Amino acid sequence: MSGPAPPAAPAGFSLNQQTVRQWSLPELAAGCAAAGVRRVGLWREPVREYGATAAARLVRDAGLTVTSLCRGGFLTAPDPAGRAAALADNRAAVEEAAVLGTDTLVLVSGGLPPGSRDLAGARERIADALAELGPFAAGHGVRLAIEPLHPMYAADRCVVSTLGQALDLAERFPARQVGVVVDTYHLWWDDTVAAQLVRAGESGRIAAFQLADWVTPLPEGVLLGRGQLGDGCVDLRWFRERVASAGYTGAAEVEIFNPALWAREGADVLAEVLDRYRHHVL
Template sequence: MTDHATGHAAELARFSVNQMTVKQLSLPELTDACARLGVPGVGLWREPVQSYGVAEAARLVRDAGLRVTSLCRGGFLTATDPAERRKALDDNRAAVDEAATLGTGTLVLVSGGLPAGSRDLRGARERIADALAELGPYAREHGVRLAIEPLHPMYAADRCVVSTLGQALELAERFPAEQVGVAVDTYHLWWDDRVPELVARAGAATGAEGPVPGGRIAVFQVADWITPLPAGVLLGRGQLGDGAVDLRGFRALVDAAGYAGPVEVELFNEALWARDGAEVLAETAERYVRHVLD
């Protein structure tokens, strides 16, 4: 192996590409492109994995020499209707099973928005806690940790009533760190001036059997915030370096908190999806080295 190749592999040692960043690639195309570029990790989404076949997807990723850094998504745990609630819990148990089959220890949870007609944010968050009490032990038994992802406050009404890292930690800290952690995503958290203290708090968590690597930080995801935002705000995740987020500063924060796991790039961006997927992957890896590493 050449010195250049060795250096490239070292630069990308923690790099992971979320499947949605290059969703134009089929799962076989994605694993092939990652293997050719030297990308070691992928974050997967349930829908395309289910379409391909969970066991088949696990085999495909494993044979390509990749690791699955997270599975997205579980959650949507705020329903008040008993039948809807049972359905959500069953779906989350299935998501845990899928994560275990794929060999990832992290299931990302998008907690859910307000039920129709409700304005009770506190009550919605309490229902999330009730669900975590049921799901946490099940996940732990299967070698999976639930990662509560706080989403930007603009999503609170319809997608996620957990809007800050502080709120995510207040939920997670009711449960053992081995069962419930948090997702730190730059796109959703970059605006909050409490993030440094909260990341440090997340990293300091210990489990029932002693220190947990990275504390409650189960996954670290990066994307940039670009303006003007597109009409579909969900699709406003900019390519690394194109926006307002101090990506390198965020990475330094999670590193200082003891997190040494993968750095997963998750971009929802129609302009990127319209391009050649392998080209976007190569560009994303280059941007990661330039804007996230030292």
């Protein structure tokens, strides 16, 4: 005889795969089902290793919906060969997203090419790539979601640093082709973000909403410094309320890159995340 079903996770909650990176895809599916979680955000590397079609079947059989796939992007290469390779990789990412049944492909746009100081030129190359990729993605039922990253990543990872910059790019294209990601870890510091959220809502551009906290001191390397919900200085509830006021009705993905979490039992991490979400986001 089976036991009682687990209580459902809060409505709209999604667990991004990176928060419990220690779990394999089958462990992720089983762990989410055991915790009453019904939505997940996936990453391309483990999906490719498992096989996109097999991964789609796995999550579907576990009763899970894929809220986003991360990541495409890295579109700033100035040379023809680099540009062609980036476009091909992003087309493959779109196809993988479609197989998984998600309508959102998160883009990390790319940093400055080696030796370059031309931020404006790099952003224009992103726009050029979106002009080619947007119709292709829409034809697969997928929207490209530009994620602005904190300015500390501008040199090597993402020349799009603010929500305003992301919208400036996205609004060149139909909303069904290109939207934006609102990630609290990257945007909490920006005193223009409230107005930009209104702008994003008015044009229907919010494609994804992600949550992590900002804690100091940042670790060496900074990429893996995201904090557990409630451990830092981000007003997570404020973001959730403003995103909802802007008309966003999709999932809130908890995406935390943190080796201390990865060293723990995945089920314990997920239980803690759910508790923190209830106390600091809802």
